[in-house]
Every structure is written in C-alpha cells, then in structure tokens.
Amino acid sequence: METGIGFIRDLEVSVGHMNIERWDEPQGPTPFPTITTFRNWDRQLLSRYKPFYMPFCDLCCLCTFGKCDLTGTKRGACGITMAAQQSRIVLLASCIGAATHVSHAHELVSELIKRFGPDFRLDPGGLSVGVEAPLIRLVCGLKPETLSDLETVVSYLEREVTSLLSATHTGQEGDPLDLESKVFHSGMIDHVGLEVADIAQISGFNFPKADPDAPLIRLGVKGIDTKKPVILVIGHNVTPSVSIMEYLKEFHSADSAEVTGICCSAIDLSRNNKKARIIGPISWQMRYIRSGIPDVIVVDEQCIRTDVINEAGAVNTRVIATSEKNCIGLPDRTNDTAESIINDLVSNKLPGVLILDPLKSAQVAVETSLRIFEERRRTHRPFSEAEANEAALNCTGCMECVRSCPNELPIPDAIQSFRDGNPVNLRELLDLCNGCIRCEQACPKGIPVHRLIVYSGWEKLNNEQFTVRAGRGAIQDTEIRTVGGPLVLGEIPGIIAFVGCANYPNGGEEVARMAVEFAHRKYIVCTSGCSAITIGMYHDEDGKTPYEAYSGKFDAGCILNVGSCVSNAHISGAAVKIANIFAKRNLRGNYEEIADYVHNRVGAVGIAWGAMSQKAAAIAAGFWRLGIPVIVGPQGTKYRRMLLGRGDIDSDWTVMDSRTGEEVYTGPVPEHLFYAAETEEEAMMMAAKLCMRPNDTGKGRIIKITHYIDLYRKLYGKIPDDIYRFIRKKGDIPLTLKDSIEENLKMHNWKESPIPDPTRIRSYEGKSGESKR
Amino acid sequence: MTSHGSWMRAEIAGPKKAVVINKTEVVTALLKRFRSPVLIIGSRSTEIELNGGKLISYLARIAEVWKIPVVTTNRSASLYFAEIRRHSFPIPVIEIANLLSDPGWKGISENGTPDLAIFSGLPYSMEWTLLSGLKHFAPHLKTLSLEYGYEPQADYSLPNLDMNKFHEILSFIGRGE
Structure with a gap:
C-alpha cells in the first residue's frame, strides 16, 4: 500500500479475541x-x-x-x-x-x-x-x-x-x-x-x-484378540489415541486392531469410541507392558512410567512418544515421512520415536503394529515356569524387598511358599501390588520380584473381565x-x-x-x-x-x-x-x-x-x-x-x-x-x-447422624462420644437411637442450639471489615 | 537382624533421629519416668504375629501392667479391647496426633496432655510422618515407637528386630519390672 507517509507491505492487524456479551x-x-x-x-x-x-x-x-x-x-x-x-x-x-x-x-x-x-x-x-x-x-x-x-x-x-x-x-x-x-x-x-x-x-x-446411560466399556485383559495387532495408549491427553481410532476407521476398519489403554487416556478414548478397551489403572502399566501383549505403545503425558522405553524394549514393543512434555529421549521424527518412520520401527532400527503430530503418530502406530504383530506373536517368549522357579530359588529372605515396598507386602514368605509348590500367596500379592517395582530395585540377588508375582497371578488376571461406564461428563x-x-x-x-x-x-x-x-x-x-x-x-x-x-x-x-x-x-x-x-x-x-x-x-x-x-x-x-x-x-x-x-x-x-x-x-x-x-x-x-x-434440616440431620453412628459403630463398636456436638435440637435425634443419644446429651450437659441460615462471609466482614469487596 | 537404619530403606531421617533402644530396661525406665503416658495402638496390631500371639495381646498386657491409657485407632484393636473387657479410647490416629501436638489439650481423660506418646501397630509410613509432625511441632511431648522396624522420627525407638527379639522385648516390658 502506498500512502503519503510511506510504503507498507505485508501488514497484519490483529485486534485479539472479542468476547461478545450474550x-x-x-x-x-x-x-x-x-x-x-x-x-x-x-x-x-x-x-x-x-x-x-x-x-x-x-x-x-x-x-x-x-x-x-x-x-x-x-x-x-x-x-x-x-x-x-x-x-x-x-x-x-x-x-x-x-x-x-x-x-x-x-x-x-x-x-x-x-x-x-x-x-x-x-x-x-x-x-x-x-x-x-x-x-x-x-x-x-x-x-x-x-x-x-x-x-x-x-x-x-x-x-x-x-x-x-x-x-x-x-x-x-x-x-x-x-x-x-x-x-x-x-x-x-x-x-x-x-x-x-x-x-x-x-x-x-x-x-x-x-449422559447417565453412557455405554459400558470392556475392562481387563481377558478377551484381548491377539490375532490382531494390539496398541496400548498410556497417559492423559486423548488426542493421539482418538487419532488412532480415526485412522483405523478411515484406512482399515475399526476392528482391525485392538486399541487398549491404561489410565486416563484409556478412559477418555472409551468416551470417544466404545470399542476401546481399558486395561486398568496406572498401577497396571508394568504388568501389562511386560506381558508382551502390546505391539506398539503410544504415550502422551502424565503418570507414565519414565522407564517405559526400557521395559517395552525388553519385550520388543515399539514406543511412540507424542508429547513435547514427555519426549523420553527419543529422536524427533515429526518432520519425516510416515513411511520412513514405520520402516525404522519395523526393522527395529529404532526402539521408539517422538512424533509431535497426532495424525502422523496414529498412522505410524497402526501401520507399524500391523506389520510387526505376527512376527512378535511368533517370537515373543513369556516368562516361563523354569525362569520363575529359578528366580524363586535365589531368594535368601533378606527382607530388602519388604523394606522397599510401600505396603510392606510379605514377599519373601510368598516366594518361599512358591518354592514349596504353593503359588497362592504370591498370586494374592498381585491384588495388593501397586506396581512400583521398588522390590526389584532393592533385591540384591536381582530377582525379578514383580515379574514373579505377575507370573503367579496372570491366569487369574487373564480370566477376569469387568466393565466400567464410559465417563458421562457433566x-x-x-x-x-x-x-x-x-x-x-x-x-x-x-x-x-x-x-x-x-x-x-x-x-x-x-x-x-x-x-x-x-x-x-x-x-x-x-x-x-x-x-x-x-x-x-x-x-x-x-x-x-x-x-x-x-x-x-x-x-x-x-x-x-x-x-x-x-x-x-x-x-x-x-x-x-x-x-x-x-x-x-x-x-x-x-x-x-x-x-x-x-x-x-x-x-x-x-x-x-x-x-x-x-x-x-x-x-x-x-x-x-x-x-x-x-x-x-x-x-x-x-x-x-x-x-x-x-x-x-x-x-x-x-x-x-x-x-x-x-x-x-x-x-x-x-x-x-x-x-x-x-x-x-x-x-x-x-x-x-x-x-x-x-x-441440614432436622430430617436431614437425622439421616446423616444415623449413617455416622452406624459406620462409627462398625469401626469402634459403640456410639460416638462426640454425638452431642451434632445434635442441635431434640428433633435431630434418630428415634431408634433415642435412649443412647439422650444419655450422651445428659453426660455432656447438652444445650439446644438454633439451626441457622449459615454464612461465614458476613461473619468476618462484619468483624474486621477486611473484605476486598 | 538388629540395626537402626530406617526400616523402610528410603525413609532417610534428618539431623535429629530417634535414640535407639538397645536395652529393654531403657523402655521400662522411660515408662517409670513419664507421669502421663498414652499408648496408641494401630490397625496392624491385630495382623502382626509374634511367637506368643498377636502384637495387640502384648500391648494390652503392657498397658495393664503399667496402667497406661490406651487409644485404639481402628476397628480390630477396639474390638479386641472390648472382648477382653478393658477400656480403650477410640480415636482416629490423625486426630490423636493432632491433639497431642497441642500443649493446651485437656487430654483423653481431661487430666492434661500426655507427656509420652507410645506408638505401636501402625502402618510404617503413616507412623513415620505423624511422628515427624510431633517431633517438630510438639516440643512438650516425647514419643516412643514400639515397632519391629526402627522409626527415626520418634524420640525413642526400638531398632530393627526379628520377630523373636521383638517378642522378647515386648514380653519383658509386659512383666512390669
């Protein structure tokens, strides 16, 4: 534009965002x-x-x-x-x-x-x-x-x-x-x-x-169709996971791969597509990754094990990182062609890649899993009975695993039972284990303790299927x-x-x-x-x-x-x-x-x-x-x-x-x-x-007090001594508990108090005048 | 196994650590020295097995012999005391710890705040953190941990013990000598 003042080229004017009042x-x-x-x-x-x-x-x-x-x-x-x-x-x-x-x-x-x-x-x-x-x-x-x-x-x-x-x-x-x-x-x-x-x-x-009637979603490992490629998504940002589903639908079919998830990405993916399967909460990461079932793991952000690349590598599972906040040391291949990335993953030239483009990461995840899953099924060797027995034999009962376990699980006793031919104690630990793997870090003999626990309990895990209702939102x-x-x-x-x-x-x-x-x-x-x-x-x-x-x-x-x-x-x-x-x-x-x-x-x-x-x-x-x-x-x-x-x-x-x-x-x-x-x-x-x-109204307080007393009784076997503090008027007393509560009131010289229209703001405004309003 | 590194390996204590009680007589001397002790019995007391029974049976004996009021923090310990027809004050552990941190608290029987709080049978980490709170914010109070694992945040603690030794120590204290 040429004006009397000068010549202006490539001028952009932005007035920002206008929030129109409605x-x-x-x-x-x-x-x-x-x-x-x-x-x-x-x-x-x-x-x-x-x-x-x-x-x-x-x-x-x-x-x-x-x-x-x-x-x-x-x-x-x-x-x-x-x-x-x-x-x-x-x-x-x-x-x-x-x-x-x-x-x-x-x-x-x-x-x-x-x-x-x-x-x-x-x-x-x-x-x-x-x-x-x-x-x-x-x-x-x-x-x-x-x-x-x-x-x-x-x-x-x-x-x-x-x-x-x-x-x-x-x-x-x-x-x-x-x-x-x-x-x-x-x-x-x-x-x-x-x-x-x-x-x-x-x-x-x-x-x-x-939606109160949001669909019920499959939960657990039972029934995963391993005749198909299996993709695992972990994290919280659902964009890459949704892109996987969209890609599958557009270029293959929604049923051509199993898309499984852990933690919130799984929850949110199941809100987008009821065919997604939720494996379990965050504590299930290690047991599922180590199972070797997933062919490709796609991680986004938050609460993902930082050693995911090591664990995945041990079972020949490829990893795709998708978040700037969680690059996990992988090479950034965002600007490369999908085909070249897939080739590098399939040929195992790279154990994993960073792709900061959800559509491309979806394509790479799906195509890689389709190309590698059959060979992975043929070559994957699960933790064997012989390995489990050998590992158990190495336990000296030093207690270092117990001393590193947040729940102090009785691991050495369970391993001893396992050695004696009884896997039940070890199997039961699986329900109590939070999957932190500190036991394995602590073991001076290098026993894969968590692997042993999962080995004992896998059959049970593999036979249980549950449901969770998809998140309904508001x-x-x-x-x-x-x-x-x-x-x-x-x-x-x-x-x-x-x-x-x-x-x-x-x-x-x-x-x-x-x-x-x-x-x-x-x-x-x-x-x-x-x-x-x-x-x-x-x-x-x-x-x-x-x-x-x-x-x-x-x-x-x-x-x-x-x-x-x-x-x-x-x-x-x-x-x-x-x-x-x-x-x-x-x-x-x-x-x-x-x-x-x-x-x-x-x-x-x-x-x-x-x-x-x-x-x-x-x-x-x-x-x-x-x-x-x-x-x-x-x-x-x-x-x-x-x-x-x-x-x-x-x-x-x-x-x-x-x-x-x-x-x-x-x-x-x-x-x-x-x-x-x-x-x-x-x-x-x-x-x-x-x-x-x-x-609370009198009727409401009666209901709440009844639950409090009942649960307190279950905890301590008696009526709570502080119950008089929650009775404002005689009308707050549940009829069925009248005698014991009145005894309590008498013991504490209880006096009736009003049921207010309560506020605490006016209380401090009136006193100090310090309110900013 | 007798040592006084923290029972949980990563729970590294700070500059001020619990005095390790290697001689059981030190515990009995403490019980004689303090005028107003209280014994706080946690949920693991009915799970932990010693040679002669559950941990709680030893603790009940100690409380009886030394005439120490008992706070039971949980269902199983409270029911145990009800079954043996002994009195206990049922108070959640987080509440009793908070009350103990107040030098002006009236006490469980309204006879003043205790001068010695004895903890036993609690989940290790929970006891560790609560003892830390009392160490820093309750200078009027001394704490004693009677666990098989060393609790560095107490003022006094047993060392890490095997169950035989733990049984011996608790049995000795329970004799009231």
Missing part, C-alpha cells in the same frame, strides 16, 4: 481473581482447619545456602520456618499439578482449534446442560461459547500458575497461612483448567454429553434441580466422590467396597480417573460390576463415572451448580459467596484413597477452597500436611445466622478439610461425618 447475569465482584483476592476467605477456612504438618524431610535444599536444618524452631538461611517450608512444598506440588492440567487444557484447545477453528461451538451437554461451564463462569465471570473463549481462560490460568510458582522462590512468601492461601488458589485455578480441558474434549471429540441441570433440595436439606445424605490415583494401601477392592457401601446407603457416588477404573474391577454376588449394578444418574443410590482426571471439574461444578440452579445464587465472578454456600450447605466429600500425584494434590486443593473436605488413605500423610478442625473447641464452630445477624454455634460441621484415614472403615465413618453441614 449473558445477562450481572458481573460479580471477583472476575479473574488474583492470588490475593480470596485471602480473607482462605484465612477464614484456615482459622478453623489448621494445618497439621508432617515434614517429610527435616531439611530445605532448594537453594545454595542449604541444606538448612529446619528442625523444631530453627530457621533456614532465608529465615523460613519448618511450617512455612511445608506449606511451600505443598504449594509447589499443587502448582505442578495445576500447571499440568492447565497445560493439558491448552494443548487440547489448540489442537481442537486446529481441527475445527476458533469459532467451533462448545457443547458439553446438549439441551440438558444450560450452565455449561460453572467453574469458568464462577471464577472468570465468562460464559464460554466457543473454543476461542477457552483460550482467554487458559491465558488467565497460565498467568496465575506463574504467579503462584513465583511465590515459592527463596525469600518470597514466608508465612505458612499465606502460602496455604496460595495452595487454595492453585486448586481453584486447577479446577478451572480441568473444566476447560473436559468441555473442550467433550465438544470436539464427541464424548457422552452428560451433570445435567435437571438432575441438579431434582437433587438440589434434598441435598441441601440433608435428605440425600451427601455426595461422595472417589477420585485420584491407584497407590492403594490394601489393593483396589477397598475403593470398590466403599463406593458400593455409600451407594447402598443412598449417597450420590461419583467416580473419576483411576478410582473409576478400579471400582469397575470387582463383581458382586450376582457377577455384576458396580457400574452394572447401579445407575449412572446423579441421584441418590447411584454410581456415576464422570470420566478422567480432568472430569473432576464436573464434581466441583455440580456443587457449584446446586448453589446456582437450585438456590438461584449468582454465579458470575462470585466465587466467595458460592464457596460459602457450598461449604455450609452441600454435603460433599472427596475420597482419594490411592492419591499419589501432584495433580491429585491440586485437585484436592480445588475442593478445599470450596470448603469441601477430602479424605486420603494412609499414604496420603506423605502430602506433608493435613487441614484439621478441633471439634472440642466450641469457639471454632460458629457461623453468622443470616436471618438474625447473630453468631451461632453449629457444631463441628464439617470437622476436617483434609484428612488421612488409616483404614477403609475409618474413611467411611469419617466421610459420613464430614457430610454434615450447618444447614
């Missing part, structure tokens, strides 16, 4: 909150649920001043205390988790924009979901309609994660509670990231849309309308969400038992991720898995799988939607009021029985900021701190009654925010207890 709800007080916006709310929670720290290490070794001994009251070279250091490490863990989910969300959105364009409309629930993104609406004050709207959200999330991470720098935040507040913020950010990822992939990959608005009232009033005793990884203390059966127990008691049972898979791996007396025996609705007595890790957003989202759809509270940029509502009225509890990862830490933190308690298993104390209430300190348990403006005692409800249980029975008792809320 939402008449008034903007709330806190859209796009910063890391201090909810500091008052967080401190209000933390004044009740104080951190109980359990340092994993006495030292800080994060800078060159260190190592610094922080034992007891000592401070480090930067002045930090042990308490602050623990909160700092928790924040680091939670930032890692949030960054992982947000990055995952970013990649999904970018890929889908590449496929469908920025104006592709989001549709996570069809006509049954009006509030399509409760967490984005709540936190960002946006109503996302297209993929490009999600880009705006992701930019905000990335900024916040960066700010949070910077707070962990040496000489930065040093107050434990300020660090904890930032942990909460990272959790809130994480949940928004989860929501972005899941509504994007539901819309783009056509997953079930809030909760319908109509479901929220149906259960909102009974939940808030307490007549449905609560929502119990089984989430997180597979680092179980006693195998996965405990999770399945707990889920069934709560469904039987008419709680709403939600599942996600590896917990969702694990729950499907058990049969009842009629031979049904929990997903076959219970409906997938969001209703009392149902067990519903929302989907993968990123689908956890629908669980926190459901709690938020109750405040919005049922209680008509404004959602838009109105986090604090909604969190106050959820905390005081929605009886929800998360159980992450095998929580292992930093992502699980971030997911838990997102629930904490909403005031939703989370219970972890005994390994969960390694997260370094709990958030515990003190039921015996009455002054900690008051709220403001919105009707009268008075501070009233409510009892310790919910008593803890982050809690590690030693046993399954304790976790169930505590979950029932933590479902109580100040807002």
Whole structure:
C-alpha cells in the first residue's frame, strides 16, 4: 500500500479475541481473581482447619545456602520456618499439578482449534446442560461459547500458575497461612483448567454429553484378540489415541486392531469410541507392558512410567512418544515421512520415536503394529515356569524387598511358599501390588520380584473381565434441580466422590467396597480417573460390576463415572451448580459467596484413597477452597500436611445466622478439610461425618447422624462420644437411637442450639471489615 | 537382624533421629519416668504375629501392667479391647496426633496432655510422618515407637528386630519390672 507517509507491505492487524456479551447475569465482584483476592476467605477456612504438618524431610535444599536444618524452631538461611517450608512444598506440588492440567487444557484447545477453528461451538451437554461451564463462569465471570473463549481462560490460568510458582522462590512468601492461601488458589485455578480441558474434549471429540446411560466399556485383559495387532495408549491427553481410532476407521476398519489403554487416556478414548478397551489403572502399566501383549505403545503425558522405553524394549514393543512434555529421549521424527518412520520401527532400527503430530503418530502406530504383530506373536517368549522357579530359588529372605515396598507386602514368605509348590500367596500379592517395582530395585540377588508375582497371578488376571461406564461428563441441570433440595436439606445424605490415583494401601477392592457401601446407603457416588477404573474391577454376588449394578444418574443410590482426571471439574461444578440452579445464587465472578454456600450447605466429600500425584494434590486443593473436605488413605500423610478442625473447641464452630445477624454455634460441621484415614472403615465413618453441614434440616440431620453412628459403630463398636456436638435440637435425634443419644446429651450437659441460615462471609466482614469487596 | 537404619530403606531421617533402644530396661525406665503416658495402638496390631500371639495381646498386657491409657485407632484393636473387657479410647490416629501436638489439650481423660506418646501397630509410613509432625511441632511431648522396624522420627525407638527379639522385648516390658 502506498500512502503519503510511506510504503507498507505485508501488514497484519490483529485486534485479539472479542468476547461478545450474550449473558445477562450481572458481573460479580471477583472476575479473574488474583492470588490475593480470596485471602480473607482462605484465612477464614484456615482459622478453623489448621494445618497439621508432617515434614517429610527435616531439611530445605532448594537453594545454595542449604541444606538448612529446619528442625523444631530453627530457621533456614532465608529465615523460613519448618511450617512455612511445608506449606511451600505443598504449594509447589499443587502448582505442578495445576500447571499440568492447565497445560493439558491448552494443548487440547489448540489442537481442537486446529481441527475445527476458533469459532467451533462448545457443547458439553446438549439441551440438558444450560450452565455449561460453572467453574469458568464462577471464577472468570465468562460464559464460554466457543473454543476461542477457552483460550482467554487458559491465558488467565497460565498467568496465575506463574504467579503462584513465583511465590515459592527463596525469600518470597514466608508465612505458612499465606502460602496455604496460595495452595487454595492453585486448586481453584486447577479446577478451572480441568473444566476447560473436559468441555473442550467433550465438544470436539464427541464424548457422552452428560449422559447417565453412557455405554459400558470392556475392562481387563481377558478377551484381548491377539490375532490382531494390539496398541496400548498410556497417559492423559486423548488426542493421539482418538487419532488412532480415526485412522483405523478411515484406512482399515475399526476392528482391525485392538486399541487398549491404561489410565486416563484409556478412559477418555472409551468416551470417544466404545470399542476401546481399558486395561486398568496406572498401577497396571508394568504388568501389562511386560506381558508382551502390546505391539506398539503410544504415550502422551502424565503418570507414565519414565522407564517405559526400557521395559517395552525388553519385550520388543515399539514406543511412540507424542508429547513435547514427555519426549523420553527419543529422536524427533515429526518432520519425516510416515513411511520412513514405520520402516525404522519395523526393522527395529529404532526402539521408539517422538512424533509431535497426532495424525502422523496414529498412522505410524497402526501401520507399524500391523506389520510387526505376527512376527512378535511368533517370537515373543513369556516368562516361563523354569525362569520363575529359578528366580524363586535365589531368594535368601533378606527382607530388602519388604523394606522397599510401600505396603510392606510379605514377599519373601510368598516366594518361599512358591518354592514349596504353593503359588497362592504370591498370586494374592498381585491384588495388593501397586506396581512400583521398588522390590526389584532393592533385591540384591536381582530377582525379578514383580515379574514373579505377575507370573503367579496372570491366569487369574487373564480370566477376569469387568466393565466400567464410559465417563458421562457433566451433570445435567435437571438432575441438579431434582437433587438440589434434598441435598441441601440433608435428605440425600451427601455426595461422595472417589477420585485420584491407584497407590492403594490394601489393593483396589477397598475403593470398590466403599463406593458400593455409600451407594447402598443412598449417597450420590461419583467416580473419576483411576478410582473409576478400579471400582469397575470387582463383581458382586450376582457377577455384576458396580457400574452394572447401579445407575449412572446423579441421584441418590447411584454410581456415576464422570470420566478422567480432568472430569473432576464436573464434581466441583455440580456443587457449584446446586448453589446456582437450585438456590438461584449468582454465579458470575462470585466465587466467595458460592464457596460459602457450598461449604455450609452441600454435603460433599472427596475420597482419594490411592492419591499419589501432584495433580491429585491440586485437585484436592480445588475442593478445599470450596470448603469441601477430602479424605486420603494412609499414604496420603506423605502430602506433608493435613487441614484439621478441633471439634472440642466450641469457639471454632460458629457461623453468622443470616436471618438474625447473630453468631451461632453449629457444631463441628464439617470437622476436617483434609484428612488421612488409616483404614477403609475409618474413611467411611469419617466421610459420613464430614457430610454434615450447618444447614441440614432436622430430617436431614437425622439421616446423616444415623449413617455416622452406624459406620462409627462398625469401626469402634459403640456410639460416638462426640454425638452431642451434632445434635442441635431434640428433633435431630434418630428415634431408634433415642435412649443412647439422650444419655450422651445428659453426660455432656447438652444445650439446644438454633439451626441457622449459615454464612461465614458476613461473619468476618462484619468483624474486621477486611473484605476486598 | 538388629540395626537402626530406617526400616523402610528410603525413609532417610534428618539431623535429629530417634535414640535407639538397645536395652529393654531403657523402655521400662522411660515408662517409670513419664507421669502421663498414652499408648496408641494401630490397625496392624491385630495382623502382626509374634511367637506368643498377636502384637495387640502384648500391648494390652503392657498397658495393664503399667496402667497406661490406651487409644485404639481402628476397628480390630477396639474390638479386641472390648472382648477382653478393658477400656480403650477410640480415636482416629490423625486426630490423636493432632491433639497431642497441642500443649493446651485437656487430654483423653481431661487430666492434661500426655507427656509420652507410645506408638505401636501402625502402618510404617503413616507412623513415620505423624511422628515427624510431633517431633517438630510438639516440643512438650516425647514419643516412643514400639515397632519391629526402627522409626527415626520418634524420640525413642526400638531398632530393627526379628520377630523373636521383638517378642522378647515386648514380653519383658509386659512383666512390669
């Protein structure tokens, strides 16, 4: 262009993304909150649920001043205390988790924009979901309609994660509670990231849309057709896996290969295509890879064994890495022709490749598997009886394997029995083994301990087939309308969400038992991720898995799988939607009021029985900021701190009654925010207890107390001594337990207290006037 | 097998580690020295087998002889105490650890916070982390671990023991001498 000023060539003008307003709800007080916006709310929670720290290490070794001994009251070279250091490490863990989910969300959105364009409309629930993104609406004050709207959200999330991470720098935040507040913020950010990822992939990959009747998916190794090539996908980003299915359908047939998966990629692939098979949770990686069944392994991101290339190589399985975040040392062949890559893999010139193009990685995976599988079947030699016997003979019973096993499994005794001709003990260990393989690292004789365990149990594994319901995604608005009232009033005793990884203390059966127990008691049972898979791996007396025996609705007595890790957003989202759809509270940029509502009225509890990862830490933190308690298993104390209430300190348990403006005692409800249980029975008792809320009606409280007492009795054989703290009026007492409870009330000089219209925001606003609003 | 590296190999302790009790008399001396001990019995107490029975039977004997109040953290230990008609306070282990960290806590019988907390029969890693919490944040409290595996985060701990030796030590303590 030639003008009077000069000559302009190749001019591009970008005006950025315009969010055209099509939402008449008034903007709330806190859209796009910063890391201090909810500091008052967080401190209000933390004044009740104080951190109980359990340092994993006495030292800080994060800078060159260190190592610094922080034992007891000592401070480090930067002045930090042990308490602050623990909160700092928790924040680091939670930032890692949030960054992982947000990055995952970013990649999904970018890929889908590449496929469908920025104006592709989001549709996570069809006509049954009006509030399509409760967490984005709540936190960002946006109503996302297209993929490009999600880009705006992701930019905000990335900024916040960066700010949070910077707070962990040496000489930065040093107050434990300020660090904890930032942990909460990272959790809130994480949940928004989860929501972005899941509504994007539901819309783009056509997953079930809030469907309670999502199909049942095959689960387990039984029935894998090894006359076909077998592909294994591991990880969390479903794009490469979906591409494999699409490629198969387009160029061969959907049935021309078995596509199997582990962990969340498997869950999400099964949401896209019901022909996909889920092998098991994360803990099944090693046993399945070592079986030699998969011909090609496609890994994407998160929770993948970092030695996958070594293990795959040992059984001549080819590996394709597909994520920039997980290149595992493989040569980048993204820009090479598919044919040349396939040739190199088939000829074993390369054991694996990195391909950062999902369509090309799909082509390479399928074609390679088709060309190598017959020869692999002919040449694959499984771990033999002779090898097993020889390995067992080498065991000296030194106990090094036990001393490295997270569950202290009695491996030497089982090997001794195996040597004596009884494989049962070794076989039984397979159900309890989390697949970490530390036993093999520890064995001074080089015994392939895990291989031996799997060898003993393989026949059993190979004969069991289960089902898991494909992740349904969001909760319908109509479901929220149906259960909102009974939940808030307490007549449905609560929502119990089984989430997180597979680092179980006693195998996965405990999770399945707990889920069934709560469904039987008419709680709403939600599942996600590896917990969702694990729950499907058990049969009842009629031979049904929990997903076959219970409906997938969001209703009392149902067990519903929302989907993968990123689908956890629908669980926190459901709690938020109750405040919005049922209680008509404004959602838009109105986090604090909604969190106050959820905390005081929605009886929800998360159980992450095998929580292992930093992502699980971030997911838990997102629930904490909403005031939703989370219970972890005994390994969960390694997260370094709990958030515990003190039921015996009455002054900690008051709220403001919105009707009268008075501070009233409510009892310790919910008593803890982050809690590690030693046993399954304790976790169930505590979950029932933590479902109580100040807002429960008399009828609702009767139901909740009945479950609490019943589960407490099963745990300890008596009525809980603290039951008087949960009785507000005589009308809260279950009739069948009247005598024993009244005795308890008398013993503790119980006095009646009002049932308030509870809030904790007005309580601190009124006192300090410190609210940012 | 008698050593005092952590039972779980990777649980490397910091600068402050538990005093290893190599002589059983040290345990009995501790029980005599502290005025207000409490014995916390975990879920593994009914699983761990010693020569003369389950671990919990030894612990019940010790509690009786030394008149130590007992906290049972779990179902099986609570039922055991109910069956032998002895009193125990059922409190989840995470809650009792949190209470013990508070010097102002009234105590399980409202007679003040204990001065010695004895742990036995808990999952190793859970006990390790809880003891760490008490080591750093409960200076008013001493902790003693009665396990077959050395617990470095306690103030005092038995070393790594084989089950025969563990049986001998617990039997000796249970004689009340």
